[in-house]
Amino acid sequence: MRLGRRIILTTGLIVVITGLVTVGVLHTIVSQALGEQLDQNGLATARLLANDLANPLLDGDELVVSRNLNRFRQEGPSVVYAYAVTPDQRRVIHTLPDGFPSQLFAITRLPDEEQQTSIRRLETEQGLVRDYGVRLLDGLDAEVHVGLAEVPIVALRRGVTLLIAGLTGCGVLLAILLSWVLGRYVAGPLERFTAVAETVGKGQLDQEIRVSSRDEVGDLANSFNRMVVRLRDAIEQERSRNRELSALNAVSRIVSSGEDLTGLLAQALDEVKEALGLQGAWIVLTPDPASPSGEVAAAVGVDLARPTPGPERAVMGPIPLVSGGRSLGYMNVLLGATTPISSQDEEMLLGIGRQLGGALERMQLWQRLSDRENRVSQLLQKVIDAQEEERKRIARELHDDTSQSMAAITVGLKATASLVRRDPERAESFLEGLKESMAQSLREIHNIVYDLRPTLLDDRGLVPALHWCASQRLSAQGVAVEVTAGGLQARTPPQVETTLFRIGQEAITNVAKHARASNLRISVQTDERRVLMSIADDGCGFDEEAAPDGREKRPLGLMGMAERASLLGGSCTIRSVPREGTRIDVEIPLEGGVRSDHHSAG
């Protein structure tokens, strides 16, 4: 059912029902009020009549009583009858022309001595009558009754009822008319509203409700229009978002495809260009994140030979390619003069930049991992080579020195044995010489063993061991060695001491082999958290970009130092300038602290 008809029907129904109820209620109220008024007047009239009749009735003047009753009957237009009962209740004096019906006295008499008044409703030939009875005097059985017709009440009640019914009928007609007008007034805008809403519901979001009123309907229409605008914006945003998500998805798919870096970046740029309707885009990788310059890694839709975009195009960027807060490069996009770029597009480009940054970092990590594996293989080979070299050295030294000494001692012992009996004095002299040879052999064996791992490192600590090693290797070359220790004088964990000693040993070896230095300074600084060791010489140095021996990469010895430091979570930095010497700084963190046994700087 339409709203207008519903308003008319509901309003009319309410008015009709309210009118009917009002008629009924007012009819009842008026009847009660009139009845109560009639009762009060009837009782008052009966009391007045009783006072008037008291003395003649008590005196037995029945003629006077009868005359007074008839006069009262005639003077009261609504009085139907009046009668009085004598104190002995044996006689009734009344005004009824056809005699007194015994039934009337039986119905209307006062029921007991305590009750002073009574009201009875009678239906007679003259209509409804109300009988009002009062006791003549308190304490006597004499009664006076007055019968009053209800006709005036009925007539008045009927008149009031008809008046209210008429007013209610007029009210119903007026209410229906007003509700029709109201229905048109309210439902008209709502119907237009409904038509527009249906159109909007079909997807035509360019519709607008035109309501000029400032009431609730106007507020509703304005709210609806705002809602449509927001819906339109939301849908547009959703579309843009979908486009962005598609681009992001494509970029994600590409960067996870595992292709080579250049092809991956080119494909990603192609997707971005298509998704955002760009003229072109290019990516620059920067080896130094702080530097704006760098190498163009990929480009689509743009001729980088002519970087000026021209008046019809604009460059947007740089869009950083970041990963883990670190910039790995940037991306520039070439926009058409009329290409709108929203904040969402910018966000999407930043997201793509992050994705590409992540992909770049992953690929760089893979590259570094591959390099590291190569270095580890080289180091392992070096270890094997070093072991072989060490074995060869030990074998050579045993063969060239110890073995020769032992052979000479053996020959000397044989000669001594032959001379003992023949020439004891010479034999004794040989033995003295053999003893010296034996002592020399023992020192040579001791040196071999000490070269493998000096017991000094275990017994007295890092600094004395470094001092011994440097002196052992460099004193013969005339290099002045200075070893100093600072900070805490406590021992560091054995693995830390061993690592630092090996790094220092490698550095000392390099100085001995390549540096041609005059001075070497070794400094060890220890605190609660770390150990810093620096080894500096004033030798010939080398070019860090080019290995000293002309190889492309750093020598394995230098890489081994860094590897040793990194195994304990530390670092090793090597700085060298040709003809200005070399400085190596090693930092090893102390996770377990220092030991309590002390060492000194020898």
Next chain:
Amino acid sequence: MPCLRASLLMMLLITFLLAGCGPGEIHQVSLTAGATTGSTFVAAKEPEPEPNLFYFGFDRRLDASEDVRMYVPFLRYLERTTGYRFKLRPLNRTGSVVDALGAETVHFAAIGTLSYLDAHKRYGVEALALAKTADGRAEYRALVIVRPDSPIERLWDLRDHSLALGSPSSTQGNLIPRVMLQQAGIAMSELSAFQNHSSHFETANAVLNGRFDAGAVQDTLGRELARKGLVRIVAESDPFPSSTISVVSGVPDEVVEEVRRALLAFDPTERDSEGLYNWEQSEMPLGFLPVDQDALNEVQRLAELVGLLQ
């Protein structure tokens, strides 16, 4: 829609409730089916006597309805005190309390000395108590009153003037005035006219409206009218025994004794004054005293002397 239904139900409920508050039962009566065609109707037979219900009569003293209003609260005092029921039985103008006592349609009565002596002589009625009048004694007096502008100054001046008297059974209204005239040497025949009236009120009215030159009334009423300046008192009698509360011989002794005790204990000025109506204007404004038989005998002698008691 639920609100609309609820509103309709509420309105209907209110309507039904209001409709249920209308007048009571309607009785069918035919006003044309009368049992008699006259203006009066004999309603019922004499009611059957009820145990412990006693009827009380009285000598009419004032206006009839005023007498009723005065005695009804007194009877309620007797009912409260004795536990018996008492109902007033007023007699019409022509009725005689003495005859009602004789017929025992009245069991107790407030009657004057003369009526008591008549009832005692004829029906054996006994006096239970005497009224205690304003001076605290069981006596009252009769007064002769005239209008304020009357030329009558003394009782002697009544000769050749008219005199209004009370009921022939009234002590103050008839017996005592006759004794006063006799003592003054005025014979009834020397009056220009005299007439008995049913009550002291009627006697006083007869003087006030000029129908009679003088009237004989009870002392309390005469003094009240004089105090208001309506009349002037020209003569006052000697004290006579006051009114009595008398009882017929058929009433059981225990009832008689209960009533006697209640009468003698009656205190209309203080304890039992609540609910009484104009009791101070009665002939027993202060209650009751025991019977003085000698005084009653004297009154009997005087009544016989003036011919009021045969």
